[in-house]
Amino acid sequence: MKNILIPCALLFAFLVTTPAQAQRKSKSKSKTESVATTITAASRVQPLFGGLSAAQAEQALGATYLGNIQKSFASRTEASDFFATKGFEYLNEGQIDTATYRLNLAWVLNPKNPLPYRGLGVIASQQPTPDASIDLLNQALALAPNDNQALSDLGSLYLIRYEQTKKKKDLSTSTDFLNKALAADSTNATAWQQLARVYYIQEDYAKAWNAVHQGQKYSVASIDFNFISELIAKQPDPQGTFK
Known part of the structure; x- marks a missing residue:
């Protein structure tokens, strides 16, 4: 069967997001956190920056970069909503790489925002198997259990x-x-x-x-x-x- 109906997800109505997830600092760094994480030209246009955790992605982007972004908004939640909206706009226009990066930023700014997961799930549906897309959409659904579009996808x-x-x-x-x-x-x-x-x-x-x-x-x-x-x-x- 051809994946012909997934693009309908680009017409999603945007949900009200939950408050930004608090970042907890541990007293000692884990093995993965102790290794410097970088975002390459390739991973910046892959869902979740190629499989990073939100903490790893935030570290890689840097506090200065994210701080400069947040200055234009009242909160990280608002910034996340903005970049998620832009991501879907670029997705509708077929600018997949730009959409992916905007959605990745939205995710880092607020990991509890279901929209980035949903948008990235649509992008991941282009892969040969639906596994990655299913995983991303399940994460969106965990944050917005009654989202009929995520359920449909x-x-x-x-x-x-x-x-x-x-x-x-x-x-x-x-x-x-x-x-x-x-x-x-x-x-x-x-x-x-x-x-x-x-x-x-x-x-x-x-x-x-x-x-x-x-x-x-x-x-x-x-x-x-x-x-x-x-x-x-x-x-x-x-x-x-x-x-």
């Missing part, structure tokens, strides 16, 4: 994983996330279309058509006409809309 990603692994657990996890997304917002067209795919895999074509039409009702743009052709081959559209 996780449902989509587990469906992609199922296509790769053929493990029933991945399919059931996908179904759970998609149903939760629709419980949170029944107008989520992406979730409806992805649920249609689940029903198609389960050979429940009547339910697949119903899900397609539910999604169509809220957004025609959500329809994948290649999938519609596959579904028609199994069972004609009961409503006669698609032929």
Whole structure:
């Protein structure tokens, strides 16, 4: 299955973030913290600076650099919101590297902000497997459990994983996330279309058509006409809309 619906996540409505996470200083540095961490030209455009912890990334960026950024805002939380918003704007424009760096900054400024994880999860979905994207979106969901868009994207990603692994657990996890997304917002067209795919895999074509039409009702743009052709081959559209 092609990952065709993930880009809908670029239209996410932005959530109100939680207060910035307090940084605790330990009396003794751990082995990883004692080693100087640097951000390379390559890692600056990778999610979470290539897998650094927030503390490592803050150390690598430097207090002076982050302090200069924060001067323009009332708080680190506000600065994080700003860079997350800019990150999504660049993501919408297809400027992936710039979007990644802005979202990375938003994450360092406030590790409790779900938006950077969500945006970086969208970016990571370009990788051959959805594992990294799933991990990032799970972190976003941990901070915003009722975010129907994150739930929907996780449902989509587990469906992609199922296509790769053929493990029933991945399919059931996908179904759970998609149903939760629709419980949170029944107008989520992406979730409806992805649920249609689940029903198609389960050979429940009547339910697949119903899900397609539910999604169509809220957004025609959500329809994948290649999938519609596959579904028609199994069972004609009961409503006669698609032929």
